[in-house]
Amino acid sequence: MKLNDFINVMDGIAPRELAMDWDNPGLLIGTEKQDIKKVLVALDCSMATAKEAVEWGADLMLTHHPVFFRAVKRILPDDPETAAPYILLRNGIGLFAAHTNLDAADGGVNDCLAGVFSLENVEKLPPEGLGRIGTLPKDMTFGELARLSEKELNTRVRITGDVNARIHRLAMIGGGGAEELFDAKSAGADAYITGEMKHHLAIQAEFIGLNVIEAEANDVQYRLTLSESPCLRGI
Numbered sequence: 001m002k003l004n005d006f007i008n009v010m011d012g013i014a015p016r017e018l019a020m021d022w023d024n025p026g027l028l029i030g031t032e033k034q035d036i037k038k039v040l041v042a043l044d045c046s047m048a049t050a051k052e053a054v055e056w057g058a059d060l061m062l063t064h065h066p067v068f069f070r071a072v073k074r075i076l077p078d079d080p081e082t083a084a085p086y087i088l089l090r091n092g093i094g095l096f097a098a099h100t101n102l103d104a105a106d107g108g109v110n111d112c113l114a115g116v117f118s119l120e121n122v123e124k125l126p127p128e129g130l131g132r133i134g135t136l137p138k139d140m141t142f143g144e145l146a147r148l149s150e151k152e153l154n155t156r157v158r159i160t161g162d163v164n165a166r167i168h169r170l171a172m173i174g175g176g177g178a179e180e181l182f183d184a185k186s187a188g189a190d191a192y193i194t195g196e197m198k199h200h201l202a203i204q205a206e207f208i209g210l211n212v213i214e215a216e217a218n219d220v221q222y223r224l225t226l227s228e229s230p231c232l233r234g235i
Contacts, residue, residue, distance in 0.1 A: 001036050003094070006060070014102040020128070023100045024066040029085060031094030033059045043217060045095055050087040058093055064109075064175075066097035104130045109174040113193070116152050119170060125183055131173035133187050139168050142211045145191055153215050160202040161211025167191045175217070185210045 007027060019025050040058040042049040044065045053061050067085055075082040075089065088095055103109045104124075110132045114122045119134030140148070143163035150157050170191050171184035177194035178201045184192040185208050192205070197214040205212045 003031065003034050003036050003060075006036050006039075007096070010062075010096060010098055014098040014105040014108060016101050018104040019099060019101040020130075022069070024069055025097050025099045025101050027094065027096050028067055029088050029093070029095035031060065031092055033092060033094070036060050036094075045084045045088070047084050047087070050084040050093075053093050054087060054091045060094040060096060061088060063095065063097050064099055064102065066099055067095070100130060103174055104128075110172060113172050113174055117148070117170060117172075123187075125171055125173070125180065125187060127183065128180075131171055131177060131180055131184070133169065133171040133184065133189055135169050136167060139166050141165065142167055142191055145170070145211075146213055149193060149213050149215055155216045157216070158197070158214045159212065160197070160206050160214075161191070165190065165211055167211065181205050181210055181212060182208070 014025070016025055036059045038056065038058045039060045039062050040049065040053040040056060041062045043063065045061060045063050045067050049061065049063075072082060075086050077083055077086045085095065105111075110130065111122070114132045114134055118137050119132070120137055122132050122134035125131035125133050141163060142159070142161050142165045145167050146157055146159050146163070149155075167190045169189050170193070171187060171189035172193040173180055174195055176196040178197045180194070181192050181197075181201060181204075189210065191211040191213065193213045193215060195215055195217050197205075197212055202212060202214075
């Protein structure tokens with residue numbers, strides 16, 4: 001696949017206009033390789049994933065979290081902010097990120113999360129439409145929901161709330177959606193799942209009567225040969 005075709009496909013899946021103003025999605029590190037055959041998919045461009053991309057012979061890395069959120073004045077191999085991108089640059093590997101645009105997109109991260117819990121009557125969480133809210137197919141206690149979250153998301157969770165509370169309406173945002181807990185409460189959620197929750201916001205969630213699950217992220221890498229991708233095959 002040509003690099004421009006890959007970019008067009010990703011922009012179709014997660015249009016960049018859906019991204020938050022502060023975000024930095026898209027092609028972040030260019031590459032002279034115009035034919036893209038092997039893509040390493042990861043949560044972050046870290047030292048581990050960058051080295052794996054080199055060892056595997058990837059042409060491109062596709063991450064959820066972007067790099068370079070603020071101006072970078074120098075790219076050095078011993079700078080924590082630029083060490084991993086430096087490895088990609090040295091080895092001619094491109095970097096593409098789809099972040100809050102993939103969170104907000106139809107069929108994106110948060111729609112997939114809603115699907116994990118089989119939510120019904122799913123709606124976009126106001127006002128930004130980044131998260132999702134819907135009803136569980138069967139009410140359960142908050143404690144049962146916490147255990148289900150650990151199982152289905154294959155992670156560890158921390159909770160704030162009443163384990164015996166009955167949960168009917170559930171809201172969620174993948175990643176750092178702590179600030180949106182108030183939007184979830186306003187939308188009628190009994191419980192809220194997100195990837196990051198600051199201590200003072202957890203206290204506020206308890207005060208407003210919203211049960212919160214903080215589910216840790218797992219940085220799992222995937223090696224993707226484009227001819228094997230169900231989304232990209234034949235392009």
